[in-house]
Amino acid sequence: MNRFLKSSRVKWISSMLIVMVVSVGLLGFNNDDKRNFSIIKNLDIFYTLFRELNSYYVDETNPEKLIKTGIDNMLESLDPYTTYIPEDDMEDFKFMTTGEYGGMGSLISKNGEYIVIAEPYEGFPAQKAGLKAGDKLLEVNGVHVVGKASSEVSELLKGAPNTPLKLKIDRPGTNKPLTIELIREKISINPVPYFGMVNDKTGIIILNNFTQNCSKEVEKALIDLKENQGAQSIILDLRANPGGLLDDAVKIVNLFVKKGSEVVSTRGKVKQWDKVYRATKEPVDTIIPLTVLISRGSASASEIVAGSLQDMDRAVLVGQRSFGKGLVQTTRNLSYNSKLKVTTAKYYIPSGRCIQAVDYSNRNEDGSVGLIPDSLISEFKTFGGRSVYDGGGVSPDVKVDITKYGNISFALVAQNMFFNFATDFCIKNKEISSAERFKITDAIFDNFKAFVASKEDFKYESATQDALKKLKQTAKREEYYEKSKAEFEQLEKLLKLDVQKDLNIFRKEISELLGAEIIKRYYYQKGAIKYSLQEDEELDKALEILSDPSKYNGILKGTVLSHAGDKRGIK
Template sequence: MKYNRKQKTGFSIVAGLLVVLLIFTGFNRDEKLFLVDKNLDIYYTLVRELNLFYVDDINPTDLVKTSIDEMLESLDPYTTYIPESDMEDFKFMTTGEYAGIGAMISKHGDQVVISEPYEGFPAQKSGLKAGDVLLEVAGKSTTNMSVEDVSNLLKGPANKVVDVKIERPGQKKNLELAIVREKIQIDAVPYYGMLDDETGYIRLSNFTNNCASQVKKAFVELKEQHDAKKLILDLRSNPGGLLMESVEIVNLFVPKGSEVVSTKGKVKQWDKTYTATENPIDTVMPMAVLVNQGSASASEIVAGALQDLDRAVIVGTRTFGKGLVQTTRDLSYNTKLKVTTAKYYIPSGRCIQALDYSHRNEDGSVGNVPDSLISEFTTKKGRKVYDGGGIVPDLKIDLDRLSSLSINLARQFMFFDFATQFANEHESIAAAEEFKIDDAIFNDFKTFVKERGFSYQSETEKVYQELMETAKQEKYFDVAEQEFEQLKVKIGHELDQDFESFKDELKEMLTDEIVTRYYYQRGAIKSAIQDDKGIEKAKETLKDPNAFSSVFTKGKIISSNLIVQPDNDWVLRPSLELHEA
C-alpha cells in the first residue's frame, strides 16, 4: 500500500513526538517517562484504529516502518532503523563479508546486469563478465525484479550452488551456469605498490574489520621489500566505517600514547579518549594523505589526527564533514537501531562535523555550522585549524569538472556498453598501466554513440529552456525573442565538436571502463594513478624536503574560510543502483 506525502507527514509527526519528548530537557526523569508511556499508548491506539477502520487494507509492518524512518530522519541521516531483512547488508557494511558469488550487479534499463565481477571470486571464476544480463537466478525469472531482489537470490549459504541463466551481448545462445557460493571478503586495501623508486602507495577503500592489519601489511612490504622512503595513503571517496580501525591506522604512524580521537555525548560514562596503545611501525617517513569530499567519518579521523599531530601533509579537497558517532543498539525481533550517541574530536580539540542538525531552518532543512559557532584550534606545531567544516587539506587540488557530455554518456550507459562490446571483440589488451585509448578506438566509440541515437542537453541548455518557459508564462518572451535566439545559438552544442573539445576527458573515462573488464578493480586503480593530479601533487611535495617541512610551519593558517563548496566529485555510472551479489 502507498501513502501520500500528507499521510506520511502525519505519521512522522505522531511518531516524532516520542523523540522530541525524550530529548526535551525541560522535563525531569519522571515526567519524561510518563510522557513516553503516554505517547507510546497514543501511537499504539492510533495504529490499531487505522488497522480496524481505514478504508483500504494496510500493512502494519510497512506503516510502522514508514513512521520510524520519518521520525529518525528528523534527527540526522545516520540514526537509522535496521529491520531483520537488512541484517546481511548491515553485516557487510561493517565487516566487508557476505556469502554469494562475488559481483556487483545493477539495473540497465529493464534488465539486471553484472556490473563488475570481483577478481578471484565465484562469478569471475565461473566466467561471468561485466555486461552479462541475468535472465534467471535459482530458477526464477528476473523480469520485473528489483536489483535488491536479484541480489538476495544470488546470496545465500556458502558452498551451495546457485543456478543462473545469462544473456551475453554478441552471443545468440543463452548460457547456463552453476556457481558455488563462497564467503566473500572484500579487501579494504584493493591496491598498493610503488609509484617510483622511493614512493609507496596504499589505497584504503573502507574501514571494515581488520583493515588496519591490511594497511600495516602493505606498508611493511613496501618498506622492507621495496625500500619505500615516502608514503602516500589514499583515502579519497572512503566513506568510513569502524572507529577503532581508524585509531589503529593512526597508531601505525604516531608515537605510543598519542591522542587520536575522543568522543563526547549525552551519556557521560560513554565518553572516551582513544590513544595509540601500540608501538608504531614508523614515525618519521615523509607521508601524504589524499582526501576528497567523499572522504568521511573514519577517513576524517585518520586525516585529521595526522594533520593535528603534524605527522602527514593532507592533499586534495575538503572532506565530507561527518563528526557524529553511531552506536548500534539491539531491539526486539532481531532488529537494530543505529543511533548517533556522540561527536568525535580529533587531537587539536576540533570537531569536523559540517552540518548543524540541532539548529534546523524553518523549513526543516539543515545548513552548515554557522560562523558564530566556529572556533580556532592549533596543531601540535602551532598551525591554525578550524572546526565545523570537515578536514581542509594543507595542499588543495582544483578538481576538473566533468562536462555534461561525459556525465550524460555515463548515465546512458555508453561507456559501459561500448566496453562490453570491446571486451567481446578483443581477447586481451596491454597491461593496465600501459593501455591507452588511441584515435582508432576513440573514433569507434564516437560511431557507436551516434548509432545508438545518443542525445543530451547541457545544464546550461536546461536552464535556458526553463528561463524561456518562464519568460513566456510571464509574457516577457515576445519583447526579448531576438535575444533569446542569439543566446540559444551561443550556448548550443554540436556532438562532433563536443567530442573533440572533451576528448581527453572521454578517453580517461573510457580507459577506466575498458581496463576494468580485463584487470578488474586492481587494474583500474593501476591505470588511473598514471595521470592522477592528487598523486602528482603529493609526490612533488614529498620529494622536496623544504616543501614538505614548510607545510608544518608554526603559525601557518590551513584555512579560515569554512564555506563548504560542493566538489561535484564524479562516481562512474551515477544512475546505477549497485548491489553486492
C-alpha cells in the same frame, strides 16, 4: 484486519504497557516527572491512534509497513545516521561493517530491462566460473529475472556459502544463452584494493572503507612497501572513503604515531560515551614522510585519520575539504533481531576540534538544516602551532581543485555508453597491452564516436542549455518571454548540441573514463586503479611535496603557506 486485531490486541496492550513501565523506570533516574509523563502520554496516543487506524481505515492496511514508516520518519527528524535496521536488512548491515557476504563476488547493474554483470571480482566464484562484464542475466536458479529490479536479483544471487548457483545468461557476441554453474563462497572484499610503488621512492595505499580489521590490511601494505619494495615515503589515499569503524581508524593512525598518543575522543549526553582513544601499540614508522589524499567524499573515520594526523603534524593533507561528519553511532539491539543505529556522541580530534559541518540540532522552520554558521566556528592549533578550524570538515594543507566533468561525460556514464562500448571492444579484442601502457588511441576514440552516433536514443543537455531552459521558465513567469521570443529561439539554435563536436571538446576526460572501463575488462579493479593513477592531479601534487623535503617540512612546521588555516578550506 479485525481478526488480526482480536488475536493480537492483548499482545499490543501488554507490549505498550511494558514499554511505558520500562520508560518510567529508566527515566526515573533523571527525576524529571514532566518529561516522563510526556513520554508515557505520547506513547499512549500513538498506540490508540494505531488501533483506531487499523480498525476503521477504509482499505486494508499493513501494520508492519505503517510502523516502519512511522519509525523512519521519526528518526529522519534527528539526523541521517540514526536509523532503524529491521531483521530483513541485517545481512546488508553486516556487509557494511565487515565487508563480507555469501555470494558469487560480482557487481551487478541495471541496463535497460536486463540486470547485467558490471564487474566480476578477481579470484571469486563469478570470475573463476567465467562470468564477464556485460553478461545479461536471464535466470537465477530457474527464476526468470528479466525486468526485475537490481535489489530483487541481488537477493537471489546471495546465499549461504557452499550452496549452488545456476545462472542462464545472454552473452553479447554469442548465438544462444549460456548456462553457468558455480558454488557460492564467503565473499570478503579487501578494503585495500591496491597498494604499490608510484615511483622509485614512494608507495601508495588505497583504502576504500573502514570495515572490520581494515587496519591489518593497511599495516600489511605499509610493511610490504617499506621492507620489500623500498618505499621511502607513503601516500595514504582516503578519497571518497565514506568511513566506518572508529576503532580501526584509531589503529591506522597508531601505525604512524607513538604509543600512548591521543587519537580521538568522544563526548555525548550519556557519560558512558565519553571516551579517549589512544594509540595502544608500538607504531610501524613515526618518521617516514606521509601524505594523505582526501576529497569531499572522505567522511567519518576517514576524517578521524586525516584530521588526527594533521593535528599531530604527522602528515600533509592534499585534495579537497572533507565531508564534515563528526558524529559517532552506536548499535543497540532491539526485539525480533532488529537494531537501532543511534548517534550517541560527537568526536574530537587531538587539537580539540569537532569537524561536524551540519547542525542537525537546530533546524530551520521548514525542517531543513544548514552548515554551522561562521560565527560559531572556532580556531584551534595543531601540536606545532598551525591554525585549524572546527565545524567544516578537515581542510587540506594543499588544496587541489576538484576535476569537473562536462555534462556529456555524465550522460555517457548514465546511459551506459562506456560500458556497452567496452563490451563490444572486448569481443573484437582478445587482449590489450598492460594497464600502465594502454592508451585510447585515435582509432579507438573514432570508433567510440561512431558507436555513440549509432545510438539514436542517446540524449543530454549542456550546462548552458540547462541554464537557458531555466531562464525561459523565469521569463514566462514574469511575462517577458513573448516580448523576446525571437531572441530566445535564435539563442536555442546557436546552442543546439553537436554531440560529435562535444566528444572532441571533452576528449581528455572521456578518454580517461573509457580507458578505465576497458582496462577493467582485462585486468579487473587493480588494473583500472593502475590506469587511473597515471593521470591524477592529487597524486602528482603529493609526489611533488614528498620530493621536496624543505616544502614538506615547511608545511608541517607552518613556515610554508597552506590552506589548513582557511575557514571551511576556502581560498
